[in-house]
Amino acid sequence: MKAAARRATWALVPCLAVGLALQAVNDAAPPVTLSYLTVLSALGLLAVSGWALAGGGSAQGAGGTTAQRRRAFVLARGMLTTASLASGVGYLLLIAPQEGEGYWLLDSPRALAASVLLHVAAPVLAVVACRADGDRVVLVGAGGSGGSGAGFGRAARVAAAWLGWPTAWLALALVAEATGLVTMPYPFLRASDVGWWGVLGAAAVSAVAWWLTGMALLAPARRRDGTR
Secondary structure, rough: OOHHEEEEEEEEHHHHOOOOHHHHHHHHOOHHHHOOHHHHHHHHHHHHHHHHHHOOOOOOOOOOHHHHHHHHHHHHHHHHHHHHHHHHHHHHHHHHHHHOOOHHHOOHHHHHHHHHHHHHHHHHHHHHHHOOOOOOHHOOOOOOOOOOOOHHHHHHHHHOOOHHHHHHHHHHHHHHHHHOOOOOOOOHHOOOHHHHHHHHHHHHHHHHHHHHHHHHOOOOOOOOOOOO
């Protein structure tokens, strides 16, 4: 792992751990806490980041097995980073303004700290780790502008594959809600509030936004001279 990526990951791990602990204490109900896509994504990102610091995502060594392990790690980290970034933006723009008095910064100190750590700090640090460690090169390749051709096609396929995680979560969350295990934590995906057509519409819009987030994560870096 490159030095900048390692520093970002060392900052990310306690950020996620403290944010998750505060969220759990604030909810005071494990089924509620574990129903949030943000929380589950943060748990996965914490595990992947810890594995990275232990050398699990290293590209050192020779042979196809090492290269495959590196690619699998980068795919998992990218998927969870996209989840953290997309859910963080969604929270800040769609959910937080509807809570309390409509100003999320006026939350209780504990809730505010959890929100900042999980929805702001963690996504930023995760993106820094991915970009600094060269994840895009592993997944898309060093060539290509990202705007057309093979590079764009590979990025588009990876970003589409990353939709598998929120799709699986949504399916399980809807089943859990239908069986009465938990209440859907996101109002715009709650069938009892918006109806099934509303759920499908919100899911479609969310999928597009999620894919665009993944594409942004895979965008080529802009060099100092302004080229890509």
